[in-house]
Amino acid sequence: MFEILAKKELAPHIKWIRVKAPLVARTAKPGQFIVLRLHERGERIPLTLYKWNKDEGYIELVFQEVGKTTYEMGTYGVGDKIMDIVGPLGKPTEIENYGNAVVVSGGVGAPIGYAVARALKEAGNHLTVIAGFRSKDYVILEDEFGKISDELLITTDDGSYKRKGFTTTVLEEYLNQGNKVDFVFTVGPVIMMKLIAEITRKYEIKTLASLNPIMVDGTGMCGACRVTVGGEIKFACVDGPDFDAHQVDFDELMLRLKQYNREEKLALERYLKGGA
Amino acid sequence: MAKQIKKQRIKVPEQDPVARIHNFNEVALGYTWDLAVEEASRCLKCPYSYAPCIKGCPVNVNIPGFIQKILERDIKGALEVIHTTNSLPGITGRVCPQEEQCEMNCVMGKLGDKINIGKLERFVADEARKQGIYPDIPQVEKKGKKVAIVGSGPSGLTAAADLAKMGYDVTMYEALHEGGGVLIYGIPEFRLPKEIVRYELKFLKMLGVKIVTNVVIGKTFSLYELLDEYDAVFLGTGAGTPKFLNLPGVNLNGIYSANEFLTRINLMKAYQFPEYDTPITKGKRLAVIGAGNVAMDAARSALRIGYEEVYIVYRRTREYMTAREEEIKHAEEEGVKFMFLVSPIEFIGDENGNVKVLKLIMNELGEPDSSGRRRPVPIPGTEFGLEVDAVVFAIGQKPNKVLYQEVPELKTTKWGTLIVDEKYRTTMRGVFAGGDAVRGEATVVLAMGDGKKAAKAIDEYLNGEPWPEEIKPANFW
Numbered sequence: 001m002f003e004i005l006a007k008k009e010l011a012p013h014i015k016w017i018r019v020k021a022p023l024v025a026r027t028a029k030p031g032q033f034i035v036l037r038l039h040e041r042g043e044r045i046p047l048t049l050y051k052w053n054k055d056e057g058y059i060e061l062v063f064q065e066v067g068k069t070t071y072e073m074g075t076y077g078v079g080d081k082i083m084d085i086v087g088p089l090g091k092p093t094e095i096e097n098y099g100n101a102v103v104v105s106g107g108v109g110a111p112i113g114y115a116v117a118r119a120l121k122e123a124g125n126h127l128t129v130i131a132g133f134r135s136k137d138y139v140i141l142e143d144e145f146g147k148i149s150d151e152l153l154i155t156t157d158d159g160s161y162k163r164k165g166f167t168t169t170v171l172e173e174y175l176n177q178g179n180k181v182d183f184v185f186t187v188g189p190v191i192m193m194k195l196i197a198e199i200t201r202k203y204e205i206k207t208l209a210s211l212n213p214i215m216v217d218g219t220g221m222c223g224a225c226r227v228t229v230g231g232e233i234k235f236a237c238v239d240g241p242d243f244d245a246h247q248v249d250f251d252e253l254m255l256r257l258k259q260y261n262r263e264e265k266l267a268l269e270r271y272l273k274g275g276a
Numbered sequence: 277m278a279k280q281i282k283k284q285r286i287k288v289p290e291q292d293p294v295a296r297i298h299n300f301n302e303v304a305l306g307y308t309w310d311l312a313v314e315e316a317s318r319c320l321k322c323p324y325s326y327a328p329c330i331k332g333c334p335v336n337v338n339i340p341g342f343i344q345k346i347l348e349r350d351i352k353g354a355l356e357v358i359h360t361t362n363s364l365p366g367i368t369g370r371v372c373p374q375e376e377q378c379e380m381n382c383v384m385g386k387l388g389d390k391i392n393i394g395k396l397e398r399f400v401a402d403e404a405r406k407q408g409i410y411p412d413i414p415q416v417e418k419k420g421k422k423v424a425i426v427g428s429g430p431s432g433l434t435a436a437a438d439l440a441k442m443g444y445d446v447t448m449y450e451a452l453h454e455g456g457g458v459l460i461y462g463i464p465e466f467r468l469p470k471e472i473v474r475y476e477l478k479f480l481k482m483l484g485v486k487i488v489t490n491v492v493i494g495k496t497f498s499l500y501e502l503l504d505e506y507d508a509v510f511l512g513t514g515a516g517t518p519k520f521l522n523l524p525g526v527n528l529n530g531i532y533s534a535n536e537f538l539t540r541i542n543l544m545k546a547y548q549f550p551e552y553d554t555p556i557t558k559g560k561r562l563a564v565i566g567a568g569n570v571a572m573d574a575a576r577s578a579l580r581i582g583y584e585e586v587y588i589v590y591r592r593t594r595e596y597m598t599a600r601e602e603e604i605k606h607a608e609e610e611g612v613k614f615m616f617l618v619s620p621i622e623f624i625g626d627e628n629g630n631v632k633v634l635k636l637i638m639n640e641l642g643e644p645d646s647s648g649r650r651r652p653v654p655i656p657g658t659e660f661g662l663e664v665d666a667v668v669f670a671i672g673q674k675p676n677k678v679l680y681q682e683v684p685e686l687k688t689t690k691w692g693t694l695i696v697d698e699k700y701r702t703t704m705r706g707v708f709a710g711g712d713a714v715r716g717e718a719t720v721v722l723a724m725g726d727g728k729k730a731a732k733a734i735d736e737y738l739n740g741e742p743w744p745e746e747i748k749p750a751n752f753w
Binding site: 027219 | 451452516520532533536540553557
């Protein structure tokens with residue numbers, strides 16, 4: 001059992017928790033994830049790590065309430081326990097001193113972007129963070145990003161905070177201004193990652209995308225998370241979650257993420273009605 | 277005058293096929309006391325030194341010995357005889373291919389039906405469980421040495437039990453949230469109720485084995501760290517990575533590996549969605565590609581979650597199917613349809629990415645391949661489509677590399693299986709391996725046999741047997 005040590009609401013339906021998980025914290029690296037199961041009847045879901053502390057033995061996660069499991073997890077408070085957490089899973093992000101690195105995150109991709117951005121900064125990169133959110137109310141981790149980035153470009157879809165527009169527009173502008181970029185890491189909605197990859201392909205910039213497919217075991221056993229990369233079948237849980245963004249079949253990933261839409265809707269409605 | 281020996285096997289009551297495809301309860305209901313005694317009375321009681329059944333058993337259970345105890349109606353005695361060499365009788369009694377092992381050589385076969393050893397073993401385990409009986413725990417002197425077991429499937433469980441009985445301090449690591457490996461996530465409830473696996477795991481804990489779940493060796497701990505902390509390590513990581521055919525449309529929704537399909541149903545209880553949170557694609561028609569035991573498990577599970585028509589799609593003919601006869605028979609009784617001499621060539625989906633059509637091509641049998649089986653050869657112009665709502669790939673698994681990819685000392689074969697010698701020693705000092713991680717894909721009881729022999733080899737190593745300079749690869753098939 002894994003105890004929740006602290007909890008905060010960062011934005012509507014976006015929550016931060018600190019959980020005691022010493023074995024995960026011990027060897028966690030940026031870009032890696034965990035799989036958790038809330039209780040005996042729970043499903044296994046992957047969540048990428050935001051922060052961790054080896055000495056204190058905890059990990060920090062940020063999640064958005066979208067389905068039954070995340071809504072239910074949102075009701076867990078300090079002192080409550082998550083039944084199972086396994087990790088760290090997946091390959092860590094390839095961190096090196098690329099020169100000028102840009103991290104592009106969308107929505108709740110921000111915490112993963114933060115973990116990677118921090119490591120890129122520590123590795124000596126000049127770090128630019130482009131973080132996009134739906135609107136002012138949904139802006140998260142601004143201070144955290146501010147502390148580690150050389151340049152922080154926040155944008156909102158509706159223009160209610162900072163500038164108006166998508167991260168793609170911001171990146172394109174940034175490149176048009178003549179900024180030299182050696183490496184891009186992108187994480188967020190699949191459509192955003194796809195469009196970011198299209199931009200950086202034109203500029204021939206090495207780009208990694210952190211993928212978020214459906215998983216069950218998270219250890220390479222089931223193939224639920226399979227994605228097509230460069231025409232080959234890859235398992236995001238063990239071969240990823242990061243892949244060369246220019247090789248990923250994002251359209252397929254988008255369809256695969258909808259596989260259980262109907263069931264997820266049913267489970268959520270039932271849960272919100274107090275069914276289980 | 278000698279009593280007349282019954283030539284026919286005493287039948288095992290089974291759930292009616294029409295009823296059972298609507299539930300996940302066990303198909304074979306098992307013997308009652310009276311039926312078990314009647315079947316046991318047919319045994320000719322070959323002497324221990326001769327009994328061909330014992331020789332046919334990968335873990336050498338003293339079969340005439342426990343059958344004698346059944347005749348004496350001594351359940352604990354029977355259980356203890358079995359446990360001398362096999363700590364998992366409730367499991368082996370159900371999933372062993374007895375017809376190719378103990379029962380194959382049964383002397384009774386010359387006079388009539390062979391003894392139903394599997395069902396008698398199962399009876400002993402079930403009756404003991406019903407009465408809450410465990411074998412006495414042997415009091416052994418502690419060796420003061422520690423062994424780590426990686427993976428809690430059949431080979432690991434067996435190695436763990438034997439090492440614990442010898443007095444070693446054993447810790448078993450499992451990546452999933454529950455111990456048992458393929459016995460929990462793979463084999464369906466209707467063939468092996470999970471309650472039985474849990475009962476037999478409990479006995480391991482009584483022996484002092486520590487089972488640590490939610491730990492992935494290679495991620496949470498490295499193999500090097502285990503070697504620092506333990507005197508020896510056994511790798512029973514199985515063959516957990518599913519194979520797919522890289523055909524157009526293979527990643528459409530509704531196309532599963534058997535591992536995923538069965539894990540969702542068995543481990544995650546998707547058949548009880550939404551009471552349990554894990555969903556699974558439902559529909560009217562499902563096709564399973566493959567014809568082994570796993571394919572039968574997937575097909576029969578599909579019927580139970582509500583598919584009306586389930587097809588086994590196999591590229592060869594019935595006689596080449598690798599599934600056990602009993603499994604094929606059960607699948608047929610339940611209404612699974614078999615389509616032979618066809619191979620998948622493409623999957624076609626709808627606008628939402630859900631699979632709708634499985635495109636197949638017909639084959640004829642050509643020359644034998646390296647396995648001696650006649651190779652299927654596609655017949656041009658015979659392509660056709662089968663409308664489906666889901667497809668399950670049951671064409672085999674390969675070993676999971678997560679553990680070894682960062683351990684260059686561990687050498688593997690070209691199939692990705694670990695190289696070991698006849699004493700289950702890998703190319704890394706102090707590290708042993710067995711089961712599917714070494715064999716590729718085999719059976720539960722062969723993996724158990726490996727675990728048993730590896731435990732003996734580990735004991736010898738920890739008693740000072742030198743590690744060889746060079747590992748001479750053994751052949752396991």
